[in-house]
Amino acid sequence: MNVYEAITKRRSIRRFKDKAVPIEALEKCIDAARLAPSGRNQQVCKYIVVNDAKVLPGVFENIGGSAKLPPDKGGPRPEQSPKAYTIVLINKKLEGDANRRRITLYDAGMAAENIILTALEQGLGCCPILMFNEGDLKLILEIPDDYDIALVIAMGYPDESPTADVFKDSTNIYVDEKNLRHVPKRKLADIIHRNGF
Ligand SMILES: Cc1cc2nc3c(=O)[nH]c(=O)nc-3n(C[C@H](O)[C@H](O)[C@H](O)COP(=O)(O)O)c2cc1C
Structure with missing residues (x-):
């Protein structure tokens, strides 16, 4: 699959097969994020990958938007909920000054597209999610105060087209x-x- 083909094939996926996502697939996505363009090459993002069945429900509880609509409105049935997540974090210490958030959010967005396309190449679907409860996610995932959550990416093998x-x-x-x-x-x-x- 060439890059343009991948871009045209990609759609946000909100219903997933009941199939676990191997950690190696997620690691490859983060390796692609590592190489994304970055303002001043500061590379302020870190990433939490989640594929543990014990951790997934807590993350699902704290995301929103179309990813959580009732099944007849395009949302997932319980067994179709995401089977992995990537949480894109911004390191506030590296960012230095809150005025740079305008730039670091681009970093996060560019990294996210690398993640999504690398996931696609491995047969995985994704949905970027900005509607999330940051406070509770930080508690559940033990995210230190030095980090903000820029984006949550829901992931899994697609059960919709x-x-x-x-x-x-x-x-x-x-x-x-x-x-x-x-x-x-x-x-x-x-x-x-x-x-x-
Ligand atoms: C910055 C951003 C935030 C988004 N937030 C959500 C969200 O909270 N919930 C959701 O279900 N989809 C979310 N989406 C996915 C969009 O709804 C989706 O990209 C759009 O409908 C176009 O569909 P496509 O990705 O299949 O091309 C988000 C996308 C972007 C780029």
């Missing part, structure tokens, strides 16, 4: 009567400006 549709009048994602998720994407012609706006 969302489609990228051509945008018509709304960017809202929806599930149809067959419980298939549709993700409208704006057309190239609607977003590109050549050699000036």
Whole structure:
């Protein structure tokens, strides 16, 4: 699979097979994150990978958004909940000054895409999640005060195949009567400006 193919195939996955994710697969994703672009090459991110069945439910309790919708609205049945997570952390000491958060969030985002594409290559689906309860996650995962959570990435073997549709009048994602998720994407012609706006 080449890079463009991977990018076009990737969709956010919120329903997963009841199959454990090996730690080696997660480690490969973090190795890809390690090599991502980083402002001033400061590499302020650290990562917690979670694949222990005893730890997964506590993380699931503390995430939200579409990943937690009822099954008939596109959310997972209990057995389809994520089978792994990557928690992307920002080291506040390395970041130094809170004004740099504007930059370090880009670091986290670029690292996240590396993680998601490396997961895809290994047959894993992902969903980036910004709706999470940071306080409780920090307690459960014993995250020191020097770190903030930038992003949670839910992971597992996909148990759904969302489609990228051509945008018509709304960017809202929806599930149809067959419980298939549709993700409208704006057309190239609607977003590109050549050699000036
Ligand atoms: C910064 C960011 C935050 C997101 N937060 C959530 C979230 O909290 N819950 C969720 O279910 N999806 C979340 N998503 C996934 C988006 O809903 C998804 O990327 C979007 O609908 C487009 O679908 P696609 O990823 O399949 O192309 C987030 C995505 C991004 C980039």
